[in-house]
Amino acid sequence: xxxxxxxxxxxxxxxxxxxxxxxxxxxxxxxxxxxxxxxxxxxxxxxxxxxxxxxxxxxxxxxxxxxxxxxxxxxxxxxxxxxxxxxxxxxxxxxxxxxxxxxxxxxxxxxxxxxxxxxxxxxxxxxxxxxxxxxxxxxxxxxxxxxxxxxxxxxxxxxxxxxxxxxxxxxxxxxxxxxxxxxxxxxxxxxxxxxxxxxxxxxxxxxxxxxxxxxxxxxxxxxxxxxxxxxxxxxxxxxxxxxxxxxxx
Numbered sequence: 469x470x471x472x473x474x475x476x477x478x479x480x481x482x483x484x485x486x487x488x489x490x491x492x493x494x495x496x497x498x499x500x501x502x503x504x505x506x507x508x509x510x511x512x513x514x515x516x517x518x519x520x521x522x523x524x525x526x527x528x529x530x531x532x533x534x535x536x537x538x539x540x541x542x543x544x545x546x547x548x549x550x551x552x553x554x555x556x557x558x559x560x561x562x563x564x565x566x567x568x569x570x571x572x573x574x575x576x577x578x579x580x581x582x583x584x585x586x587x588x589x590x591x592x593x594x595x596x597x598x599x600x601x602x603x604x605x606x607x608x609x610x611x612x613x614x615x616x617x618x619x620x621x622x623x624x625x626x627x628x629x630x631x632x633x634x635x636x637x638x639x640x641x642x643x644x645x646x647x648x649x650x651x652x653x654x655x656x657x658x659x660x661x662x663x664x665x666x667x668x669x670x671x672x673x674x675x676x677x678x679x680x681x682x683x684x685x686x687x688x689x690x691x692x693x694x695x696x697x698x699x700x701x702x703x704x705x706x707x708x709x710x711x712x713x714x715x716x717x
Contacts, residue, residue: 599642
């Protein structure tokens with residue numbers, strides 16, 4: 469098992485990419501804490517994951533909830549080796565001037581501020597224990613942006629870049645920081661990304677931009693996150709790994 473005896477915290481783990489990351493981590497031997505606003509969904513995923521996985525209901529935009537999750541993981545496992553900042557949100561695809569201030573604030577709070585809050589909570593822990601691994605979920609939207617998602621694209625551009633900056637600053641502490649950048653996937657946010665109903669015709673328009681001819685699947689993202697958290701990637705930091713079927717070429 470590639471993550472045997474490791475402990476991990478996955479945000480936004482009640483569904484989509486986060487749920488599969490949590491399940492895969494548990495199958496690879498990690499003890500996992502799942503943090504999500506949807507506490508019931510997080511508990512369901514934890515039960516599916518097994519290996520003593522735990523669920524917490526919490527808001528990634530609140531420092532108190534983030535700190536509580538980190539404390540719970542350390543109390544339960546004695547240390548915290550891996551953090552996956554997966555929680556994310558978008559507004560519906562539309563012209564940039566139609567995005568409300570509330571939508572703007574929310575997308576930056578969930579996609580960017582949450583990483584700031586998690587960093588403040590977990591880096592002191594990882595420094596004390598001599599190292600750790602942080603994986604941020606960015607997006608191809610931060611590499612090759614699409615019209616209609618300008619402010620969302622900006623958040624993912626921030627995630628991609630801050631991952632590199634964090635990697636450089638935290639390397640002396642033995643903390644590796646990497647970023648996974650998925651292409652659009654069949655998740656609950658799909659229609660918001662497309663800005664149109666999820667029909668075969670509309671999907672085809674998006675698939676035409678992906679050389680390998682399909683959207684990302686949760687397993688694709690989980691595979692990348694397992695690798696980056698494993699000892700096999702011990703000399704990788706500051707990487708933005710596109711999991712995109714060639715979309716960003």
